[in-house]
Amino acid sequence: MKQLLLEAQIRSAVGRSDVGRARVAGSVPAVLYGKGETNLNLELVDKKNQSVMFTPGIFNTLIKLTIVGDTPREETVMVKEIQRHPVSEKILHVDFVKISMDRKLETKVPVHLEGTAPGVKEGGILELVHRELHIRCLPAMIPEFISLNISALAIGDAITVAQLPLQEGIEVLVDAHEPIVHVVAPKAEEVKTATDAAAGAPAAGAAAPVAEAKQPEVIGEKEREERRTEKAKKA
Incomplete structure (x- = not known):
């Protein structure tokens, strides 16, 4: 399978205010977890490394992580969790987990x-x-x-x-x-609706049903009928 390359630096400042300042400066705080090991505080300090977190399928991809510090080293890791801003989608924090290649x-x-x-x-x-x-x-x-x-x-x-x-x-x-x-x-229900619709539609080539013709109103006919009725009464 493919393996991504990533570089992170040791993060010495771990307080909430320190983390906030790191974010303002453009860094992304991170933590590396290892079974039976002390958690390691890291930070992704440049856009190139931060962009790796947007890789499709990042959560099931192996990452070769180079940790820069007094004693640089490499670890095989996977992403455990990524915290993002709910509106901007900006990465706020990343959790990595150390992987053993001979353990399922x-x-x-x-x-x-x-x-x-x-x-x-x-x-x-x-x-x-x-x-x-x-x-x-x-x-x-x-x-x-x-x-x-x-x-x-x-x-x-x-x-x-x-x-x-x-x-x-x-x-x-x-x-x-x-x-x-x-x-x-x-x-x-979907089949019945489709069947009913087909049954109600006119056959190919057949004329659409015509509404019953309505007799046109003759202007003045009503008045003439009323006058004839009035004359008959007087007679």
Whole structure:
């Protein structure tokens, strides 16, 4: 799998006011966590390194982190959490976790669909039940995404966890019979509405129904009728 390169500096100031000043100066505070180790306070001091955090799939990507300080060193890490400003999306804080390449870990990987399902052309509805999957494997085996070909799915068909085209050594932490994507028939109400609409429409070439013709009003006819009635009464 791909590995990103990142550089961070040791951050000595850890108070809230110090962190605030670092942000004003353009730095992004960060922390590196390691199992059984003391947390290490870091900061990303330039835009180039900060932009790495916007990489698609950043949460399931290995990062080669170079830590600059009195004793520079390199660590293999992954992003655990990114805090962003709710409006500007500006990165406020990053949590990294140290990774051991010979120890399995758990992460989530997105699902990508390929092709067009015949069942959709037949009127079915394609439902992606799981947009991402929770997996367990060695760090070097983490896929960027899981690709599923849906070009053979008819109405009623599904691709389950057991049918996933995965490399040996990758375990999906979801029931094997769980559908990931399937094509379902449209609801009965939708079918009835479509049928009624088709039945109510005029056949091809047929004239549309014409409303009952309304007799035109004859100007002055009402007055003449009233005068004739009045004369008959006097007679």
